[in-house]
Amino acid sequence: MxxxxxxxxxxxxxxxxxxxxxxxxxxxxxxxxxxxxxxxxxxxxxxxxxxxxxxxxxxxxxxxxxxxxxxxxxxxxxxxxxxxxxxxxxxxxxxxxxxxxxxxxxxxxxxxxxxxxxxxxxxxxxxxxxxxxxxxxxxxxxxxxxxxxxxxxxxxxxxxxxxxxxxxxxxxxxxxxxxxxxxxxxxxxxxxxxxxxxxxxxxxxxxxxxxxxxxxxxxxxxxxxxxxxxxxxxxxxxxVFSLAKLFTGPYLKKTICLWILWFGVVFSYYGIFMWLPTLLVKAGHSMVQSFEFVLWMTLAQIPGYFTAAALVDKIGRKPTISAFLILCAGTAYMFGTAATWNEILIWGCLMSFFNLGAWGLMYTYTPELYPTEARASGTGWAGAFGRIGGMLAPLVVGAMFTGPDKFSLVFAMFAGVLIFIALNVLVLGEETMNKSLEATDQSKSC
Missing domain, CATH: 1.20.1250.20 (MFS general substrate transporter like domains)
Structure with missing residues (x-):
């Protein structure tokens, strides 16, 4: 039965x-x-x-x-x-x-x-x-x-x-x-x-x-x-399921993997998107151009989500998340080296496409790794740790961006962060595609 x-x-x-x-x-x-x-x-x-x-x-x-x-x-x-x-x-x-x-x-x-x-x-x-x-x-x-x-x-x-x-x-x-x-x-x-x-x-x-x-x-x-x-x-x-339990036995590796993933994704998102209009203006583009670009970039997020949705239940969580993060890293690096308006638009929209697709995949993956009694707690604490990355990112970008010549350096830094968290998923993560939540409840193991 x-x-x-x-x-x-x-x-x-x-x-x-x-x-x-x-x-x-x-x-x-x-x-x-x-x-x-x-x-x-x-x-x-x-x-x-x-x-x-x-x-x-x-x-x-x-x-x-x-x-x-x-x-x-x-x-x-x-x-x-x-x-x-x-x-x-x-x-x-x-x-x-x-x-x-x-x-x-x-x-x-x-x-x-x-x-x-x-x-x-x-x-x-x-x-x-x-x-x-x-x-x-x-x-x-x-x-x-x-x-x-x-x-x-x-x-x-x-x-x-x-x-x-x-x-x-x-x-x-x-x-x-x-x-x-x-x-x-x-x-x-x-x-x-x-x-x-x-x-x-x-x-x-x-x-x-x-x-x-x-x-x-x-x-x-x-x-x-x-x-x-x-x-x-x-x-x-x-x-109540406590924070300390997330760092014990069957939860330890999952928690480390997810906290690194959340920190890196939130760090890259807030660092890039909160500063983007300012960075573009400081790099020599007009305010009108910067706002026009941000609008196109926002529209590019929508097909990014839909593409991630189409792939995540077909090829798996780990390969999809890792691929989106690595591709986001590559497009972020190219965005930092872009010289013309067309190059900025193309690489920027692709960067937005993959970054927001990765967000959707991260929300899929996180609750699947924890059993019912820890699912909301584990997801909540991972999100809370990620917000620390969101707080630090604007400060890091502000410290690094001391002139137009530093534009490429800032985005090379984001590329490095994104590659690191992709490797983190590949090494520490586990595949959860087609795995029922009841099976997670029963195993509670890595």
């Missing part, structure tokens, strides 16, 4: 899964939209409040600090309290925080609100990806998670459109009010997103998990599986 989780992971991909993906993706897109809106609002605030470059940088850093704290705490809480509750709570927190940014009356008040927003944003991501992983059929799980991450690009495009249409005519406050929409979306999510069946089983609620999976089976036209026997009921978890 198939277990409850086996029934769930062997289901055909259908309308129920796409609906769940759409609901969670809306929250993810608003995560990206909020991050994008801030980048468009800050130049306006710099003029209105007479802020220095250091103060502007600190606003961005405060959001990243909040993300790190939120990712670590929300992941741990989701393994203890449930995925659905924490997902709803983090959406509510960053929605309220974003709306509050529109009421900011000073630099200091905005710092506080940006920390709150960052906490919600950082907390939502590991919980959302864990829940989606636990409801995706095994053979389609990689594709579903990469598609979830692709909503980030659409959120950024929405931020650009809203900022273009709203800020000049109605002011920067309204842009933040629009970003508070997740406060409303929480109610829809609460009524239409179920708790994770994997989580319920780990808490000893096997009958409730069976009824939940039965409802999914019926919606997909699949006969409901047999109810579980009393002997199948798992002993409920007695304690």
């Amino acid at each position: 198939a277990s409850v989780t086996q029934r769930l992971e062997n289901l055909p991909l259908g309308k129920w899964h796409w609906r769940l993906l759409g609901i969670i993706a809306v929250g993810w897109a608003f995560d990206a939209m909020d991050t994008g809106i801030v980048s468009f609002v800050l130049p306006k605030l710099m003029a209105i409040w007479q802020l220095s470059s250091a103060q502007i940088g600190f606003i961005g850093s405060m959001g990243l600090v909040g993300m790190a704290v939120g990712a670590a705490l929300a992941g741990t809480l989701a393994d203890y309290m449930g995925r659905k509750k924490v997902l709803a709570a983090t959406l509510l927190i960053y929605g309220l925080g974003t709306g509050a940014c529109g009421f900011a009356w000073s630099y200091e008040s905005l710092l506080v609100f940006r920390f709150i927003v960052g906490f919600g944003l950082g907390g939502q991501v590991p919980v959302a990806v864990t829940l989606m992983s636990e409801y995706s059929p095994t053979k389609y799980r990689g594709r579903m998670i990469v598609l979830l991450e692709s909503s980030w690009a659409f959120g950024w495009l929405a931020a650009a459109i809203i900022s273009y249409l709203v800020i000049p005519k109605y002011g920067w406050q309204l842009a933040f009010y629009v970003g508070a929409f997740p406060v409303i979306w929480v109610f829809y999510l609460w009524w239409h997103v179920p708790e994770s069946a994997h989580y319920l089983i780990k808490k000893g609620q096997l009958q409730q998990a069976h009824e939940l999976v039965c409802s999914v089976e019926r919606s997909l036209g699949v006969p409901c599986g047999e109810p579980p026997q009393e002997s199948d009921v798992a002993a409920p978890a007695k304690s």
